[in-house]
Amino acid sequence: MLADLEELVTCESYSxxxxxVARSAHVVAEQGTRLLGGQPHTLVVDGxxxxxxxxxxxxxxxVGHHDTVWPIGSLTTHPWSVEDGVARGxxxxxxxxxxxxxxxxLASLPSLDGVCVLVTGDEEVGSGTSRHLVEDLARxxxxxxxxxxxxxGGALKTSRKGVSFYGVTVLGRAAHAGLEPEKGINAATELAHQILALRQIADTVNEHTGPGTTVTPTLASAGSTANTVPARADxxxxVRVPGAAAQDTTDRLIRALRPxxxxxxxxxxxxxxxxxxxxxxxEKLFALAEDIAARLGMAPLGxxxxVGGGSDGNYTAGVGCPTLDGLGAVGDGAHADHEHVLTATMPPRSRLLAHLVGALQ
Structure with missing residues (x-):
């Protein structure tokens, strides 16, 4: 397993x-073919x-993905290594x-009948070209x-927040900031009001649909020069939401913003x-996983x-397919300098997955 992990990690795959990503897909395809005994379909969508x-x-x-957030060349600063039971890269x-x-x-199962595997190349950037593939198969x-x-600690992920992204553009009017600022319409000032309004939207949604919704302004920009009233701000x-009602309510309120x-x-x-x-x-798949883990002598999964981060599990569940997430590696540091995997957990997690698949074939 460590040799196969090294093969994947040392083939960089920045989204x-x-x-x-195409090189990485080739490595994934070869590794999967060797272990599963079947040739995959390679699908290229918008590159x-x-x-x-x-x-x-x-x-x-x-469902999995082979793209990462790490730019090409990251192996130089974060090289592949295994030391004291910890794999890094x-x-x-x-x-x-x-x-x-x-x-x-899957290689340990006597038959793969009824199994479908999809490894996508753009999950880290929102699954724009793969969402329809995930949803069509999940249905x-x-x-x-x-x-x-x-x-x-190895906990499975039994729910994830929904994710929404918005852009707010303010259009004002430029004017000289020193000579006649009163003739301008300051887009930066207007944007400040909108940021405060967005904070109020989160409070409203949490009051009416229950806690857990976050509305977070992130990137902001305004103006063109230091002595000009900004004519535009972006x-x-x-947005992260715990349920469909919160996502719908937040969407309606954001679209109802007025200057x-x-x-x-x-x-x-x-x-x-x-x-x-x-x-x-x-819930049913988690109960099954806990039962299997107990029979395998594993500690309770928890x-x-x-969870605030999204995954393709949001899409499979969104089309009505029972979904259990977080079945992958045990470790820490996703997207961070201390990203690592506890190698001793890999075989038992693999056995757990094999029994889960076998129970549902």
Whole structure:
């Protein structure tokens, strides 16, 4: 398993570099072919390379991704290593160890009939070219297992917040900031009012649909020169919601924003990106996983609920497919300098997955 993990980690696969993602997809395809005994379909959508195996009519879907957030050259500063039971390297935790565990789990089964595997190349940037692939397969299946890294201590992920992204553009009017600022319409000032209004939206949604919604202004810019009243300001907004009602309510309120200064104008773009993965989609599969873990002599798995980060599990659950997430690596540091995997956990996690798939074939 460590040799296979090294092979994947040392083939860098930064999401924005489609050539690198294509190289990584080739390595994933070769490794999967060796372990599964079947050739995959390689799918290139808008330049992004995904890999899919299907063994008969699909009943169980396994989902992972091979792209990472680490720019090409990160191996120089974060080299592959295994020391004292800890594997390190770009993307080792999120989520190349999960792919290795998946391949070895499936390789241990006497038959792969009914199994479908999809390894996408753009999950880290929102799954723009793969969402329809994930959803189409999930609609055909009775269960989806997502090989994203586990929660703290190996916990499975039984719910994830839905994700929405918005752009708020304020259009004002330029004027000389020193000679006649009163003739301008200050887009930066208007944007400040909108930021305060967005904070109020989060309070309103949490009051009416329950706690857990966050509305976070992130990137902001305004103006063209230091002595000019800004004619335009732009803001990116990150929204995380615990349920569908909160996502709908937040969307409606953001689209209802109006200028504080009636002379300015607003333009709202974007919207929901990933639906919530709600607990109801995972509760039966989690109970099955806990039962299997006990029979295998593993410690109780535990679960992490209302996880803020999104995954393709949001999409599988969103189309009605029972989904269990966080079945991948045990470790820490996704997207961070201390990203690592505890290697001793890889074989038992692989056995757990094999028994889960076998129970549903």
């Amino acid at each position: 924005a570099d489609h050539t690198a 992004v390379t995904h890999v899919r195996w299907t063994f008969g009519p699909p009943r169980v879907l396994l 770009p993307g080792v935790f999120d989520m190349k160890a999960g792919l290795v565990q998946m391949f070895h789990a 055909q299946c009775a269960a989806a297992f997502v090989l994203e890294p586990s929660g703290p 803001l990116s907004v990150d 504080h200064d009636p002379r300015a104008s607003l333009r709202i773009t974007g919207g929901p990106n990933r639906p919530p993965l709600e607990t109801t989609a995972s 679960h992490a609920a209302a």
